[in-house]
Amino acid sequence: MKVLMTETWDTIADxxxxxxxxxxxxxxFARDVLLGGLPAALHGQRILDLGCGEGLITRALAMRGGSVVGIDPSPRMIRHAQTAEQAHPSGALYALDDGTSLTTVAAGSVEWVTAGLSLxxxxxxxxxxxxxRRVLVPGGRLVFTIPHPCFEAPHARWSGGADEPPGRLVGNYFAEGFWRSANPDGARxxxxxxxxLSTYVTSLVEHGFVIGRLAEPVPDARVIAEQPLRAGLPPFLLVSGLRS
Ligand SMILES: C[S@@+](CC[C@H](N)C(=O)[O-])C[C@H]1O[C@@H](n2cnc3c(N)ncnc32)[C@H](O)[C@@H]1O
Known part of the structure; x- marks a missing residue:
């Protein structure tokens, strides 16, 4: 008998x-978009990678010279990140924590917070x-990517066919909240x-951030080769905010 389970980030971590x-x-591509929002050299910079997962971005930031701590609430993700670090040391550190509280991170202790597809x-x-805001120094920056909310709204799907150009069908963009994809091969x-989109921007402004950059990068050739339908739409949104 097949046992149905409700997946979480911890159960899909492997x-x-x-x-x-x-x-x-x-x-x-998502990693490169986020890294494109930071300087190429990060020596002397303290960075918190919020929702680090298995450490894809955390390692890259450490390789740029930053002092990086990745946090994630999934113990299994953190274990994967630590295992990868042991295999190929980059200097990145990891801790179990939740982005909504960041209880392991001291106030005013980092110049950068990155959040790749985690907010x-x-x-x-x-x-x-x-x-x-609490953990950033004044003048510090939050740089994050999210799936583009206009095209990745709940249950958005591809349309088009033999006689029609491809398109993205988005149902109720206004339906904010938790949803779960029925795709058994997708992270969602x-x-x-x-x-x-306005909720993210409003929240940043209400918490005293000045938006320095909002980008909708064109998918690169590797993404289009892997998923040709994505050619005409930005998969991700990049936002950079300065803490006042
Ligand atoms: C799509 S993965 C991204 C992981 C990594 N940043 C990357 O780019 O590969 C989303 C991550 O967000 C984490 N996450 C879920 N809830 C979170 C929370 N409340 N605070 C921080 N991270 C959270 C998940 O555990 C997961 O590792």
Missing amino acids: WYAERVRTGSAMHE NNVPDLAATISAV RAGNQHRM
Whole structure:
């Protein structure tokens, strides 16, 4: 008998780590988009990587010279990140923590907070942005990517066919909150918090951040080769905010 289970980030951690390690064009593109929002050299910079998963971005930031701590609430993700660090040391450190509280991180202790595809997983955005503000020094920056909320709204799907150009069908963009994808091969089977673009921007502004950059990067050739339908739409949104 097949046992049905409700997936969480912890239960899909092995699958996610394997996908990242075997080289997914989308994950590499998402990583490169986020890294493009930071300086090439990060020596002397303290960085918190919020929702680090198996450490794809954390390691890259450490390799740029930053003092980086990755946090994630999934014990299994943290274990994967630590195992990868032992195999190929980059200097990155990891801790179990939740982005909504960041209880392991001292106030005013980092110049940068990065969040790669993780703010769309936190259940309370206001609490998370407030925690990020607390841990950043004045003048520090939050740089994050999220799946583009306009095209990755709950249950969005591809349309088009033999006689029609491809398109993206988005149902109720205004339906904010938790939803779970029925795709058994997608990360969002573990759930996802949909929020409108304006909700992210408003939350940043309300918590005293000045938006320095909002980008909708064109998918690169590797992504299009892997998923040709994605050619005309930005898969991710990049946002950079300065803590006042
Ligand atoms: C799509 S993965 C991204 C992982 C990594 N940043 C990357 O780019 O590969 C989303 C991550 O968000 C984490 N996450 C879920 N809820 C969270 C929370 N409340 N605070 C921080 N991270 C959370 C998950 O455990 C998961 O590791």
